[in-house]
Amino acid sequence: MIKPFRIEIPQADLDDLTDRLARTRWPNEVADAGWDYGFPLARLRELAEHWRTRYDWREHEKRLNELPHFTTEIDGQNIHFVHVRSADPEALPLILTHGWPGSFLEFLDVIEPLSRDFHLVIPSIPGYGFSGPTHERGWDIVRIARAWVELMHRLGYERYGAQGGDFGSGISTALGAVAPEQVVGVHVNYLPTPPVPDAGLELSASDEARLDKIRKLMANRPPYQALQALTPQTIGYALTDSPVGQLAWIAERFAQWTDPRAPIDDERILTNVSLYWLTATAASAARLHHDAPRRAEPCPVPIGVAVFAHDITRPVRPLAELRYDIGHWSEFDRGGHFAAMEVPELLAEDIRNFFLTRIAPEGAHGPE
16 A cells, blocks of 8 residues: 655654754864864864754755655565656656665755656665664665565556666666566666676776776775674664764765765755654664675666766776676766765756667556
8 A cells, every 4th residue: 555655753853853962972083183083073063053053854844745755565664755757647657766875865856857757756765764764684685676666566667767876776776687577777876896807808097997996995895884784783873872973974975975066065964864863764774784785686677877977986887798788878077976966967867868768668658
């Protein structure tokens, strides 16, 4: 059963957040620390004060409730999603999947341009936001992909496209792997391409540089990733009890993974952090790092790739072509890991180009 959903955070939860922010116990910081030890104290104080005194959740809640929200239960798990139908009844359905530390909020700026040509389904990953925490083991990328198959079926969509970045990339390619008869194509704006020993490929100097960065990242796992992959419950206690801890944990990623020329404004960051805080999903969201498979599922459907200059790493096309049927590849000189928020116009146009000009739409249709 699919039920309409309205965002209504209890006032007591907002009052508790304000109180906790006012009583923050701050650590000290060495002189001229910059980013050498982690998120700078002055910048975090600035964000926390904005959150406590100027940020208005109710204002954002009102705007978010202008979207059509729904929930349904799949495989024992509550699933929240936004469903925006195109004015064109023959539009191609498209499911958009976020990553960590994002949320369905990532896609707010692409809803209007994409809904001209697509019926949009934007779910919250199990364990994230209004989907609420997961309560059992095994909610990995493939299980999520199978849940998306059921979600699209319930909505009457039997042929559709998939798009995502970060975990949304892995979930989207897994969706193509588990439902190749339904998925017409997958578009991603993040695609890991680990080294393939003895592949015998001739790589350009720029590809070698990209591969070198990938090797360094693999050899020096980022601290956040190691903690969430190994002990998500342990870090979850701190993030669920301290709003400033949750703020630093997420805001650091937005600071380090974005194009300095397209920064995400503080209100957007605070809305995303508030979503994690108010739904108490820090630990359950972190568990996806623990449960996600280390290798991508083989995906037989055509893949479109958008590469943004300031992403964590950039994929190496010859390596990608060993695993995927690459039908579209775009390189952009601006934008980073959160492309839908940083450069929504570039991402929306690339998605449109892939699905409407590179992927034959025969057989794709709206709800029955």
